[in-house]
Amino acid sequence: MNMHSIPRSTERRPLSLVVRGRVRSRPVYVDLLDISEGGCKIRGGLGFASIGDRVVMKVGGINAPLGVVAWVEGKEAGVAFEGEMHSAVLDYLCKMQGASDAHEDDDARRRL
Known part of the structure; x- marks a missing residue:
């Protein structure tokens, strides 16, 4: 099964x-690439996860629902949450990301 065969x-x-x-009960640091109410896409090192592994994450200081790895392609994996992340939490995370990006852009302009 690959990421293109799983309906969203x-x-x-x-x-x-x-x-x-935590993947397979061991701590990991991963890049969170996208997120929805029902899951997310993460990137780690090669072999960091396998299909069926249970995943626990804290995103922006907020505990994400427990998840299961649904697919793996190279260093990327899709996680299907067992519950749902509330849309207001997603709005907050995206807004926080946007504020952080704007702050970094302002800092870069000041250095020029």
Whole structure:
């Protein structure tokens, strides 16, 4: 099974955060690439996860629902949450990301 054969029930929102999580009960740091109410896409090192592994993550200081790895392609994996992340939480995370990006852009302009 690959990522293209899994139907999506909700729209994924792009997000770029480094999050701490646990895969196979061991701590990992992964890049969170996108997120929705029902799951997310993460990137780690080769072999960091296998289909069926349970995943626990804290995203922006908020505990994400427990998840299961649904697909793996190279260093990327799709996580299907066992519950749902509330849309207001997703709005907050995306807004927080946007504020962080704007702050970094302002800092870069000041250095020029």
